[in-house]
Amino acid sequence: MEQVLTQPLQWIHSICDQFSEITGWPLRFTPAKPGERKSLEAELCQSEKYCWYESIEDGNRILGYVYLTLPDESANDHLFVTAIKFAELVGGLISRIETMNSSLESKTREVTTLVDVGLSATRQEGLQDALQKLLEAALQLTGFRAAGFFLLNSESNQLSLRVQYRLTAFEIPFHRRKLDESPPDLEAFAKEALIINRQENPELSRWLPEGCLTGVCVSVQSESGPFGTLWAFDRRARHLKDRDIHILKSIGAQVSTILERAVLMRESQNQLRLKKELKVISESFPAELERESHRERDFQAAVQTISHHEVGGDLCEFVTLAPHITCFALGDASGDSIPAAVVMASVRGALRTLTEGPIEQAKDTRFVIGRINTALYYTSLPHQFMSMLYGVIDTKNRTFTYTNAGHPAPFWVHKGKITSLTSHGMLLGVTETNDYDYSVIPICTNDIIVGFSDGISEAMSSERKMFRSDGIMKVLENHIEDTAEEVMQGIWSKLQKHLEGGNDGDDRTLMVVKFARNAD
Structure with missing residues (x-):
């Protein structure tokens, strides 16, 4: 008319x-x-x-x-x-x-309509409603009779009909299809659009709904990858113009934008949830030593630890076994962030279990390290392991007993002389059983033990130079008479100066123990 x-x-x-x-x-x-x-x-x-x-x-x-x-x-x-x-x-x-x-x-008019439809679609509360609105606009602008959108699952490589207009899901053939078994969809991804005419392309007619003579398949994709395909169907045998293909591509671009926005919103929600959960987890890991509980001990202790991510794999924990006996563990799990934190949490749990048992077992550093090694071997993946220094301080007998399982060797300041303590075996979790040794050293008043993770010794400056254990030793030489807190602050300040403009991509833990009572 x-x-x-x-x-x-x-x-x-x-x-x-x-x-x-x-x-x-x-x-x-x-x-x-x-x-x-x-x-x-x-x-x-x-x-x-x-x-x-x-x-x-x-x-x-x-x-x-x-x-x-x-x-x-x-x-x-x-x-x-x-x-x-x-x-x-x-x-x-x-x-x-x-x-x-x-x-x-x-x-x-087409551009105005597309813009109006795009704005209207973005205001839709549900993703399904927004996609339905775009399919409706595609039919209004091109004169097609029905349309559908197939979403691609990149993991299964399968296309699934997620929304349709003027046809039911079962009226559209193969509403679940493998991408590699669907030539029209594959060709659309390669050429951006494919036109099917039942009379001219009988070999592809099975992809058209019953009674439809014409179909168009347009790819829907963004810079990040493909999202799926947009299909339009007509009962008439149509000879399409470039304008019709252009409009369908424009609708496909808007579908891509909406899906990308939905993915970003979902990722944002997941990140927010993950951040909250990580905060809860990090609060369960002691970031600093509770100094108040050490006021009555015959030694001073200072700890500084930071994680590159919300949670990390460094461990530093003190446990009182008896009035004059305290044990501590200093460790570093492989990797970073959540995987490292999981390994560290497993070791921490095993440590707590063992130190709450008979005191003679908790004082046996070889026994504790050996049991933790076996537990970690069976509960972690092959590429996950942990270095650990486990020591027992006996201020009554004036001894320090320790076992070092692959952790950076700590320093011992004894009567003004700085010594690097011996290591005793490989990392925890590498083999099912391992024969670890131990060492016992005498402690005197004003002796100092400095332990650290490799995030300290391997800290990289802007000139690509590592801090190394030499950096710790140079500070120790000038702070032998200071308190544990002053020694720790001196080393940490030197480290921060070394790191200016350099790489800060690892967890770092520094522990200083001085065998002298806290000042009142």
Whole structure:
């Protein structure tokens, strides 16, 4: 059915008036009103008063007719052929201008509609509603009868129909399909769009719903990867224009944007949840030594530890076994963040269990290290392990007993002399059983033990130089007479100066024990 012409056509009348004034031949324009086109064309063709006529079109329909009548002055009759050629030129120019105007208006309406639909879709509360809105817009703009969107699961490489419009899920063939078994979807990802005509492509007709003669498959993807395919179906055998494919691609781009936004929102929610859970976990790991509980002990202790992530794999824990006996564990799990924290938590749990048992077993550093090694071997993955220094301080007998399982060797300051203590075996969790040794050293008043993780010794400066154990020793040489807290702060300050502008990508733990009572 023809629509009422609403665009202004007065400019055509003005062109006709100028033509008549210049040539002397009357050129007129009559719009083609709905239902009057055939009768108007018949009158122009049969009446003797009109010597020439031509239709004016905008590329889609006839807008009206321009026509010539004989001039009042017979002297101009000899210009008949020239006037008609001139009129044909003017009529052709008018049609071309109207065609360009119509195309521009159409594209403007399409862009406006796409923008409005995109804004409307983003305001939808549910993802399903937003996708439904876009499919509806695709049909309105292209004239297709039905549409559907298939979501790609990248892990299973399977496409699943997630939303459809004007067809049920079971009316669309293969609503669950493997990507590598679906040539139309594969080709759409390769070429961005595929047109299927039941008559011209009988081998692909099984991908069209029953009764549909035409189908279009458009890929939906973003820079991060493919999301799926958008399908449009029609019962007619259509010869599609570039405009239709362009519109479907535009709708596909908006589908991609909405899905990407949904993925980002979900990731953001997951990150927020994970951050809260990590905070709870990190609060269960002692970040600093509880100094108040050591006021009555015959030694000072200071600890500084930081994690590169929310949680880390460094362990430093003191446990009182008896009034004059305290044990401590200093360890570093392989990896970082959550995997390292899981290993560290396993070791920490085993340590707590063993130190709450018989005191003679807890004082046996070889026994404790051996049991933790076996437990970690059976509870961790092959690539997960941990270094650990386990020591027992006996201030009554004035001894320090320890076993070192692959941890950086601590320093012992004894009577003003700095010594690196012996290591006794491989990392925890590497083999099921391992024969660890132990060492016993005498302790005197003002002796110092400094333990650290490799995040301290391997800290990298901006000049790609490591802090090394030498950096710790140089500070110790100038702080032998200081308290444990002062020694720890001196080493930590030197470390921070070394790190200025350098790499700060590891967990770091520093522990200082001085065999002298805390000052009141």
